[in-house]
Amino acid sequence: MTTLTSATQGSAALARLLGTATTVTVFTGAGISTECGVPDFRSAGSPWRQNAPIGFKDYLADPMLRREAWRRKFVMDDLYAGSRPGRGHRAIARWAAAGLVHSVVTQNIDGLHAAAAGPGDRIVELHGNGTFARCLGCGKRHELAPIRARFEAEGTLPECGCGGIVKSASVAFGQPLDEGDLRRAAEASLACDLFVVLGSSLVVRPAARFPEMAQRNGAKTVVVNREPTPFDVVADLVVLADIGDVLDPL
Ligand code: NAD
Numbered sequence: 001m002t003t004l005t006s007a008t009q010g011s012a013a014l015a016r017l018l019g020t021a022t023t024v025t026v027f028t029g030a031g032i033s034t035e036c037g038v039p040d041f042r043s044a045g046s047p048w049r050q051n052a053p054i055g056f057k058d059y060l061a062d063p064m065l066r067r068e069a070w071r072r073k074f075v076m077d078d079l080y081a082g083s084r085p086g087r088g089h090r091a092i093a094r095w096a097a098a099g100l101v102h103s104v105v106t107q108n109i110d111g112l113h114a115a116a117a118g119p120g121d122r123i124v125e126l127h128g129n130g131t132f133a134r135c136l137g138c139g140k141r142h143e144l145a146p147i148r149a150r151f152e153a154e155g156t157l158p159e160c161g162c163g164g165i166v167k168s169a170s171v172a173f174g175q176p177l178d179e180g181d182l183r184r185a186a187e188a189s190l191a192c193d194l195f196v197v198l199g200s201s202l203v204v205r206p207a208a209r210f211p212e213m214a215q216r217n218g219a220k221t222v223v224v225n226r227e228p229t230p231f232d233v234v235a236d237l238v239v240l241a242d243i244g245d246v247l248d249p250l
Contacts, residue, residue: 003238010224010239010246014196017220017237018250021194024095027210028106028113031199031225032088035244038080038110042201047079056175060136060165066157073130073168074148085116087244088198093117094250103188107200107207109170124184126177126207130170137164144168182206189214196222199243202229211235 004010018024030040041048054069085093089112095101096119103122104113109130113123133142140160147158147166158166171177188210189195195214202208202223211231215221222237223229224246232238239246 001233001235001238003232003240005240007239007241007245008249010237010241011249013237014222014224014239014246015250017194017222018095018100021100021192021220023102023192024100024194024196025102025188025192025214025219026092026095026104027195027197027200027207028088028092028104028108029198029200029202029204029207030108031201032243033083033086033108033110033112034199035086035088035242036080036083036110036112038083038108038112040199042203047076053173056172059167059172063157066165066167067155069168069172070147070151070157074151077130077144080110083110083112085112087248089113089116091247091250092119092198096122102191103184105185105188105207105210107204122188124181124188126171126181126185128168128170128178130168132169133158133166134169135160135162135164135166138162141169142166177206185210186213189219190217192219194222195219196224197229197231197235198224198247200225200229201227202231 034040039046054065058065059069093116101119103124105124107127109127111129111131150156160166195211197211211221221235223235224239224243
C-alpha cells in the first residue's frame with residue numbers, strides 16, 4: 001500500500017494506474033460533491049444530521065411523518081439548489097469519454113454524475129436520486145416542482161394517480177436497496193482491473209463491500225479521500241487529499 005498526502009503526487013500516481021488500466025470502475029461518495037456546495041454526511045456540522053432520520057416503515061405508516069420528511073427535504077434542496085458538477089465529476093466524464101469507464105457506482109443522490117455527462121446509463125445510484133420522486137406503488141416518476149408547489153400552497157401530500165404513496169426517489173433509512181442496482185454494482189466491481197473510490201468514508205454497507213469485491217477479484221484499488229477509511233489498509237494507493245485537486249490535472 002502506498003499512502004500519499006500531496007495532491008500533486010497523488011495525481012501522478014493515479015495517472016500511472018489509469019495509464020495501465022483497461023477497465024475502470026469508479027465508486028463515489030458524498031465527498032466528491034462537497035466542492036459543489038452539497039455537504040457530506042459525516043463531516044462536522046453536517047446539516048444532514050440535524051434531525052433523527054425518519055425510517056422507511058414510519059414514512060409508510062404515518063402521514064404526519066411523511067409531511068415532516070417533505071418539509072425537511074425542501075429545506076435541504078434549497079441548501080444546494082443550482083449546484084453544478086465539480087472537478088471530480090468532470091474528470092470522470094473525461095475518462096468515460098475516453099472509453100476507460102465501465103461504470104460509476106455512487107452513493108450520492110444529487111444527480112451530479114449525470115449532469116456532468118458521465119457514462120450515461122452506466123451510472124448506478126445505489127441510494128437512489130433525490131432530484132425527483134417516485135410512486136411506491138406503481139413506480140411512476142413524479143417531478144418535485146409541482147409536489148412542492150402544492151405542499152407549500154395547500155399542505156397537500158403527493159399522491160399518485162394509482163393511489164400509491166409518493167416519496168423522494170432517494171433511499172430512506174430502512175428502505176431496501178434496488179436489487180437491480182446491487183447486481184449492476186457487483187458486476188461493475190468484478191469487471192474492472194482498476195477500482196477507484198472517491199470521497200466515501202466506506203462505512204455505509206452494503207455499498208462499502210464493492211471495493212472489497214473488486215480487490216478480491218484481482219483489481220487494483222485506489223482511495224482518494226481527505227481522511228482515512230477502513231479499506232485503506234488493503235488498498236494499493238491511498239491519496240489523503242482534496243478530490244478536485246487530485247483529479248483536475250488528469
Ligand atoms: P460520508 O459523508 O460518510 O463520507 C464522505 C467522505 O468524503 C468523508 O470521509 C470526508 O472526509 C470526505 N470528503 C469530503 N469532501 C472531500 C473532498 N473535497 N475531498 C476529499 N474527501 C472529501 O459520505 P458517504 O460515504 O457517501 O455516505 C453518506 C451517505 O449519505 C451516502 O450513502 C449518501 O446516500 C448520503 N449523502 C449523499 C450526499 C450527496 O448526494 N451528495 C450528500 C450527503 C449524504
